[in-house]
Amino acid sequence: MTKLKIAFNWASSCGGCEIAILELGTKLVELANKVDIVFWPAALDYKYSDLEAMPDNSIDVTFENGAIQTSEDEHMAKLLRAKSKLLVAFGACAYMGGIPSLANTTNRDGIFASSYKETPTTDNPEKTFPQTKVQVKEGELTIPEFYNTVKTLAQTVNVDYYVPGCPPVGEQVSKVINQFVDGPLPPKGAVLGASDRSLCHECKRIRTDRKIAKIVRTYQTIPDPQKCLLEQGIICMGPATRGGCGSICLDANAPCRGCYGPLPRAIDQGGKMLSALSSIFDAQSEEDIQKLVDSVPDPVGTFYRFSLARSLLRRTKP
Amino acid sequence: MTAVVELEKRFEPKIIGFLCRWCSYAGADLAGTSRIKYPPNINVIRVNCSGRVDPTLVIKALASGADGVFIAGCHPGDCHYTNGNIKTLRRFKLLQKMLDQFGIERERVRLEWVSASEGERYARVVRGMTEDIRSLGPLNWKHAVEAVA
Numbered sequence: 001m002t003k004l005k006i007a008f009n010w011a012s013s014c015g016g017c018e019i020a021i022l023e024l025g026t027k028l029v030e031l032a033n034k035v036d037i038v039f040w041p042a043a044l045d046y047k048y049s050d051l052e053a054m055p056d057n058s059i060d061v062t063f064e065n066g067a068i069q070t071s072e073d074e075h076m077a078k079l080l081r082a083k084s085k086l087l088v089a090f091g092a093c094a095y096m097g098g099i100p101s102l103a104n105t106t107n108r109d110g111i112f113a114s115s116y117k118e119t120p121t122t123d124n125p126e127k128t129f130p131q132t133k134v135q136v137k138e139g140e141l142t143i144p145e146f147y148n149t150v151k152t153l154a155q156t157v158n159v160d161y162y163v164p165g166c167p168p169v170g171e172q173v174s175k176v177i178n179q180f181v182d183g184p185l186p187p188k189g190a191v192l193g194a195s196d197r198s199l200c201h202e203c204k205r206i207r208t209d210r211k212i213a214k215i216v217r218t219y220q221t222i223p224d225p226q227k228c229l230l231e232q233g234i235i236c237m238g239p240a241t242r243g244g245c246g247s248i249c250l251d252a253n254a255p256c257r258g259c260y261g262p263l264p265r266a267i268d269q270g271g272k273m274l275s276a277l278s279s280i281f282d283a284q285s286e287e288d289i290q291k292l293v294d295s296v297p298d299p300v301g302t303f304y305r306f307s308l309a310r311s312l313l314r315r316t317k318p
Numbered sequence: 319m320t321a322v323v324e325l326e327k328r329f330e331p332k333i334i335g336f337l338c339r340w341c342s343y344a345g346a347d348l349a350g351t352s353r354i355k356y357p358p359n360i361n362v363i364r365v366n367c368s369g370r371v372d373p374t375l376v377i378k379a380l381a382s383g384a385d386g387v388f389i390a391g392c393h394p395g396d397c398h399y400t401n402g403n404i405k406t407l408r409r410f411k412l413l414q415k416m417l418d419q420f421g422i423e424r425e426r427v428r429l430e431w432v433s434a435s436e437g438e439r440y441a442r443v444v445r446g447m448t449e450d451i452r453s454l455g456p457l458n459w460k461h462a463v464e465a466v467a
Contacts, residue, residue: 105419107466147467148466148467149463149466149467151467266374267374267378268374268377268378270416271372271373271374271376271377272372272373272374274373274409274412274413274416275372275373275374275409277412278405278408278409278411278412278413279405279408279409281408283408284401284404286407286411289407289408289411290411292408293408293411293412293414293415294415296412296415298419299412299415299416299419300416300419300420303416311377312374312377312378312380312381313377313380313381313420313459313463314381314463315463315466316419316420316421317420317421317422317462318462318463318465318466
């Protein structure tokens with residue numbers, strides 16, 4: 001039997017998705033009996049030229065993590081698409097833009113100004129900003145271009161499957177990889193390694209009457225580990241987020257932040273969460289409602305924490 | 319000839335209106351049967367209750383080319399479903415705050431209470447909203463977002 005040829009690559013990501021694969025531990029060794037890893041820059045010594053040398057469609061499945069924020073990310077996405085039979089957007093960033101896509105609340109100039117000028121720890125008297133090209137004695141040096149808007153993988157190339165999570169939980173990762181080895185595979189475009197129901201459905205906490213009288217932030221309280229966090233005034237993305245992660249954050253007494261993305265028929269995770277949260281505000285008068293609204297610190301950053309690039313609006317007004 | 323060209327150049331906002339069937343849609347109907355004039359820029363969608371207007375619908379309208387979204391329901395206390403309009407108000411207030419962050423002007427998304435007898439008020443509100451958006455100019459969201467890649 002010929003082994004399945006798989007590849008892993010990272011774009012604009014933190015590396016957590018790579019850790020999620022390494023987290024398989026001994027399962028990874030067992031996996032090596034079934035698959036050949038032909039490209040994995042984060043863990044093994046592969047060069048981009050190795051990939052370029054491969055014939056088109058020679059990789060069976062590529063798991064690409066990270067958002068598309070630079071010309072290098074885009075180039076690699078296109079190259080991997082050409083070399084792979086199946087391309088999987090692996091993790092919240094490749095699937096929905098993830099944390100990097102919160103950069104869509106500003107643009108390249110805004111990010112550069114903040115990183116290379118405004119932050120108190122920055123010491124940049126010559127006002128050096130990244131340039132795509134620079135002439136040095138030895139010749140010309142180049143770095144990739146940084147884009148104004150972060151995109152998802154699917155907004156860049158055709159994607160066959162999606163695996164949500166920041167990062168995808170280990171158990172789901174091995175399940176997904178085995179699904180590619182043993183089949184059967186669902187129709188293309190499906191989200192793998194997650195549930196089709198909301199996280200609330202698998203949450204073990206006790207719900208009584210969902211009402212919020214006051215918004216509380218996580219640093220202000222130690223929540224009751226038995227009770228629904230929303231009822232305790234903590235914004236928990238559970239109602240607008242797919243389950244399948246095993247509710248690990250909730251077990252650690254922390255609210256869901258929404259990394260598993262919107263439910264199957266929801267097109268905009270943030271809009272759904274906004275709706276779920278505000279409808280249970282325990283306020284009748286305009287004044288009381290306004291008070292509760294004022295206490296939600298950062299609606300975009302909270303409701304679209306992992307999904308801004310894949311949302312309907314995609315970015316703030318240019 | 320000049321007049322025709324001028325007319326064509328004028329920006330005509332596209333407004334999506336979600337009207338609750340019990341009060342505001344009847345109010346709009348009254349405006350029509352009373353032959354009250356108001357701009358044809360509003361495209362009305364009848365919903366059973368303003369509380370049915372999921373924020374996603376508003377966002378989707380803006381993302382797909384609308385210049386503004388108008389939501390109208392029964393006056394507080396008059397909701398056919400007791401408190402659907404209060405839910406609308408809660409969602410609307412939080413949505414307003416979020417749309418501020420997206421840089422979408424407040425004039426573009428409005429919530430008004432219009433009863434079945436307020437045909438004149440409906441026409442006035444739509445007139446005002448159309449003029450407000452006309453002076454803001456087109457939103458053109460998709461194009462604007464794609465232009466800054």
